[in-house]
Amino acid sequence: MSMKVNIVGAGVAGLSLAWxxxxxxxxxxxxxxxxxxxxxxxSWFAGGMLAPWCEAENAEPVVLEYGKASLVWWQNALGEDxxxxxxxxxxxxxxxxxxxxRFARRTHGYEVVGHDVIASLEPDLASQYQEALFFKNxxxxxxxxxxxxxxxxxxxxxxxxxxxxxxEPEDLLPEKVVDCRxxxxxxxxxxxxxxxxxxxxVKTNEISLSRPVRLLHPRxxxxxxxxxxxxxxxxxxxxxxxxxxxxxxxxxxELLGSAYALHPSFAEAEIIEMGVDLRPAFIDNLPRVxxxxxxxxxxxxxxxxxLLAPYMAKLxxxxxxxxxxxxxxxxxxxxxxxxx
Amino acid sequence: MLDVYGEKFSNxxxxxxxxxxxxxxxxxxxxxxxxxIVTVSLRRESGGDLAGQAFWQIIQDLKLKVLPNxxxxxxxxxxxxxAHMAREVFNTDWVKLEVIGEEDTLQPNVFELVEAARILxxxxxxxxxxxxxxxxxxxxxxQAGCEVLMPWGAPIGSGRGLNNPYALKTMRSHFPDTPLIxxxxxxxxxxxxxxMEMGFxxxxxxxxxxxxxxxxxxxxxxxxxxxxxLLAFEADPIDARDMAEPSTPMMGKAFLS
Numbered sequence: 286m287s288m289k290v291n292i293v294g295a296g297v298a299g300l301s302l303a304w305x306x307x308x309x310x311x312x313x314x315x316x317x318x319x320x321x322x323x324x325x326x327x328s329w330f331a332g333g334m335l336a337p338w339c340e341a342e343n344a345e346p347v348v349l350e351y352g353k354a355s356l357v358w359w360q361n362a363l364g365e366d367x368x369x370x371x372x373x374x375x376x377x378x379x380x381x382x383x384x385x386x387r388f389a390r391r392t393h394g395y396e397v398v399g400h401d402v403i404a405s406l407e408p409d410l411a412s413q414y415q416e417a418l419f420f421k422n423x424x425x426x427x428x429x430x431x432x433x434x435x436x437x438x439x440x441x442x443x444x445x446x447x448x449x450x451x452x453e454p455e456d457l458l459p460e461k462v463v464d465c466r467x468x469x470x471x472x473x474x475x476x477x478x479x480x481x482x483x484x485x486x487v488k489t490n491e492i493s494l495s496r497p498v499r500l501l502h503p504r505x506x507x508x509x510x511x512x513x514x515x516x517x518x519x520x521x522x523x524x525x526x527x528x529x530x531x532x533x534x535x536x537x538x539e540l541l542g543s544a545y546a547l548h549p550s551f552a553e554a555e556i557i558e559m560g561v562d563l564r565p566a567f568i569d570n571l572p573r574v575x576x577x578x579x580x581x582x583x584x585x586x587x588x589x590x591x592l593l594a595p596y597m598a599k600l601x602x603x604x605x606x607x608x609x610x611x612x613x614x615x616x617x618x619x620x621x622x623x624x625x
Numbered sequence: 626m627l628d629v630y631g632e633k634f635s636n637x638x639x640x641x642x643x644x645x646x647x648x649x650x651x652x653x654x655x656x657x658x659x660x661x662i663v664t665v666s667l668r669r670e671s672g673g674d675l676a677g678q679a680f681w682q683i684i685q686d687l688k689l690k691v692l693p694n695x696x697x698x699x700x701x702x703x704x705x706x707x708a709h710m711a712r713e714v715f716n717t718d719w720v721k722l723e724v725i726g727e728e729d730t731l732q733p734n735v736f737e738l739v740e741a742a743r744i745l746x747x748x749x750x751x752x753x754x755x756x757x758x759x760x761x762x763x764x765x766x767x768q769a770g771c772e773v774l775m776p777w778g779a780p781i782g783s784g785r786g787l788n789n790p791y792a793l794k795t796m797r798s799h800f801p802d803t804p805l806i807x808x809x810x811x812x813x814x815x816x817x818x819x820x821m822e823m824g825f826x827x828x829x830x831x832x833x834x835x836x837x838x839x840x841x842x843x844x845x846x847x848x849x850x851x852x853x854x855l856l857a858f859e860a861d862p863i864d865a866r867d868m869a870e871p872s873t874p875m876m877g878k879a880f881l882s
Contacts, residue, residue, distance in 0.1 A: 343646040344646065345646075345647075390838070391838050476679075477679075478648075478679025478680060478683075479679065503782060504782070525679075525680040526680075535697075566647075568647065568648045568649045568652070568683065569647050569648075569649035569650075570646065570647035570648075570649070571647075617647075617649060
């Protein structure tokens with residue numbers, strides 16, 4: 286097919302779309318303001334959890350519905366061994382046991398597991414916890430490796446990526462152009478707001494984990510995701526605030542306090558990195574694909590970049606290739622119910 | 626009508642704006658609750674320089690009375706500074722004064738609270754103090770210039786309801802003419818009804834709605850419960866008795882023996 290599409294922004298949304306289009310033989314050119322992959326993308330700081338069943342606790346049902354397919358999408362795009370399909374374990378401390386019950390009530394796709402199963406899945410946590418929820422169909426990937434690999438894969442498919450190019454989508458008209466700039470592209474989208482997130486990378490040899498672990502807490506829910514070389518990603522705060530790019534003391538206390546509560550051995554860990562960035566979100570916290578003539582925009586991925594970028598890429602690709610004006614709007618079922 | 630600091634409101638539910646799954650659900654929950662006063666936390670949601678503008682815009686669009694709070698403040702100084710920032714940001718002299726004493730129960734530090742209230746009233750604020758059910762503290766807050774009191778039902782976010790109905794009843798009788806708003810600890814609508822049946826003027830809550838599986842439906846349930854409780858209070862309920870009293874009139878009943 287002889288068609289050319291320009292993409293502005295090479296974060297998770299832009300690269301997913303590039304792959305989706307290049308797969309179908311479309312010529313793609315990308316423009317990224319950073320000097321290398323991930324440098325200025327908020328998806329660089331993500332947890333990389335493909336955990337739609339857990340997210341369904343308070344996300345709209347559509348996040349579960351479309352998020353489920355992301356696991357296979359990432360396996361197709363990056364190779365099967367790139368995605369760790371080992372599930373998620375969800376814990377609560379003894380004093381917050383009700384949180385585990387509440388979480389169980391509002392989700393599905395888990396089994397309640399006891400000490401023996403915990404000991405076989407995550408031996409280092411077995412002495413701390415007698416009960417957990419095991420979401421065995423969930424998976425995770427290392428978002429940084431994933432972005433880099435995806436950029437290599439698409440380049441092999443012929444996609445050109447230009448770095449250090451801060452460009453307005455309008456500059457590329459009359460060619461087709463897709464704006465995937467995240468919060469940096471907020472000016473063009475009414476109602477896009479920043480939700481600040483803070484994350485930590487720590488390193489310790491005193492504990493090993495093989496899958497993401499969530500610790501429920503009434504105020505500070507936490508997740509810890511194992512990475513290579515005994516690194517652990519600890520995240521993440523959600524603050525309705527576009528202010529500043531610094532880690533706050535309060536957030537640091539909360540994240541580290543919770544990690545220490547999850548397992549005391551985190552007390553001896555070294556802090557490798559403190560990451561802060563702004564997630565782009567719309568009022569319903571659901572992503573959108575919009576089209577205005579020859580400009581498409583994918584945005585609002587919120588905390589579901591790796592989970593929903595594949596589906597949004599498919600929606601956008603379909604609209605671009607088949608010249609469709611009508612694009613599915615992800616439904617906020619929680620609001621649509623008839624309440625009369 | 627709820628009458629606080631000279632402003633009148635037909636609805637008796639004050640709703641917090643934190644912790645909803647999305648701003649869309651927050652906005653719809655507030656609509657369904659029919660609440661006319663919404664509390665906003667300055668420290669986290671807006672950062673002090675209107676940086677949280679997008680979120681603030683969503684609240685503003687609801688065109689309700691905004692009651693900024695000093696959630697998360699532990700000292701007089703923090704609370705006073707936060708209140709001043711809130712006055713700038715939200716353009717109101719109303720402030721819900723929270724000075725927390727301890728992390729696990731988040732109970733008010735009443736000593737710091739009274740001092741902060743005194744300073745803020747002097748600075749021209751209309752202070753809504755989050756306090757315990759202690760009568761002497763309440764007295765001191767009124768002396769400091771507060772015209773509303775907001776005693777707790779139970780610790781913030783605990784959802785336990787009215788932990789000490791006796792103390793709350795005493796407070797109601799002791800301050801018959803002061804607007805009293807039960808703030809914090811409410812879990813389900815019946816807790817809110819209970820407070821209204823006891824003659825409280827209003828109820829303030831956040832987690833009970835925001836943390837529900839379906840916040841929008843729960844907001845509606847609270848609105849109904851608070852209206853029911855108020856109607857019941859105004860209808861002068863019967864007193865509880867130890868013995869049964871037949872509700873069927875004896876007149877006209879057949880004498881068979």
